[in-house]
Every structure is written in C-alpha cells, then in structure tokens.
Amino acid sequence: MKRVAVLLANGFEEIEALTPVDYLRRAGAEVSLVATGTSSRSVTGSHGINVTADINLDSYLASLRNSLPDAVIVPGGMPGSVNVSESRRALVLINEMFKAGKLVCAICAAPAVVLSRTEVLTGKKWTCYPGMENHSEESKKYAALHEENVPFVVDGNLITSRGPGTAEQFAMKIVETLFDAATSLEIAKTAVQR
Numbered sequence: 001m002k003r004v005a006v007l008l009a010n011g012f013e014e015i016e017a018l019t020p021v022d023y024l025r026r027a028g029a030e031v032s033l034v035a036t037g038t039s040s041r042s043v044t045g046s047h048g049i050n051v052t053a054d055i056n057l058d059s060y061l062a063s064l065r066n067s068l069p070d071a072v073i074v075p076g077g078m079p080g081s082v083n084v085s086e087s088r089r090a091l092v093l094i095n096e097m098f099k100a101g102k103l104v105c106a107i108c109a110a111p112a113v114v115l116s117r118t119e120v121l122t123g124k125k126w127t128c129y130p131g132m133e134n135h136s137e138e139s140k141k142y143a144a145l146h147e148e149n150v151p152f153v154v155d156g157n158l159i160t161s162r163g164p165g166t167a168e169q170f171a172m173k174i175v176e177t178l179f180d181a182a183t184s185l186e187i188a189k190t191a192v193q194r
Helices: 014-027 057-064 080-085 088-099 164-178 181-190
Strands: 003-008 030-035 042-044 050-052 071-074 103-107 152-155 158-161
Touching: 003 014, 003 080, 003 088, 014 030, 014 050, 014 164, 014 181, 030 042, 030 057, 057 088, 071 088, 071 164, 080 088, 088 103, 103 164, 152 164, 158 164, 164 181
Parallel strands: 003 030, 003 071, 071 103, 103 158
Antiparallel strands: 042 050, 152 158
16 A cells, blocks of 8 residues: 655645545545644644644654655645744655655645755756745755746656646646556546546
8 A cells, every 4th residue: 555644734735735635545545644843633724724634743753663655745835834844854754755766745835945955856857836946045046947837847756736726736646656547547537627
C-alpha cells in the first residue's frame, strides 16, 4: 500500500490539502494528515475550516521507524506555508524523502515558501502561485527554473502546482505518478471530472 503524508499547519489552503487526500484515498493509498504546528491535531485552514489531523508531526515521525512514506504533500495557503516552513522537523522530513527518491509535492505558496528552505528545488523546474517565486531571498535563488502558465510541473520526484484552481490536476498527477494512468483515469471517471 502506498503511504502519503500531507503536512498541515494553521492557515493551510483547504482545497489544496483535501483534494489530493480524497483522490489518493480513492486510489487506495494510506494518507495521513499530519499537523506540524503543535502537539494538537486540530488545524484551522486559511478559510476558517477546522480539520482534525490524523496525527501530529512528532508522533508521525516516531511511527515511521526509519521507513519513509512514498510521498509527502505540502499544501499552500497563508500563513500555513510559513507555519510549515518554520517547522525544522518538517523541513528535515521533506529533505530526507527527496534524497531517498520519494515523491515530494507542493502547491501554491508552498514551493516558494517551504521547499525553498530545503534542497529540493536545486536544479529543478517548478511552479507556484503567481508572484510567490519572488517571496523571499530563498525563493529568488530558484526563480530561474520557475515556470509560469502551467497547471503543474513534474521534474523527477518533484511535483509542484500553482493554486486552488489547479488542485484537482495536481492531485490527479500525484495519483498517476504513485499508481498508474489507469487508476487516475478510473478516478476521473467516477468523480465525473470535466
């Protein structure tokens, strides 16, 4: 069974977090909503939607027992992306997964705000919410490989996407990458995607 961690912090973008969770669970993945901020599992999205995560980050890391999940997803949203970027343990997990060849996925502000604080964007093509590529000195270092006007970018084991309006395409690309095109097509059919 494919295992996926979705990193949440207060201020996360709800559509970007929960669309991949829904489609990945339909595909048969074991998806863990991981609260990165405190020992609490309660997380509030950027539009005031309260979510109870499956587990907090410390407990999740302890449960891994040196066995990384197949993918990590970092939704955007503000200040959610900033809050995830301030979690040293979340950044270490993302780096470890990337170096191990696991799938690293980020959308909206998260590529610029979170991934720019790791080694993930080095030499990689990526995209993010319009204008966020210049968010900070860290993100500006990677701006040369930033791509605009595409719903998502896949570069090796990195998938990045632009924002809430591209969340469904982002989620389906993750499903296709972790499983296969047939699984992705079946989900698209049963979800009555446009």
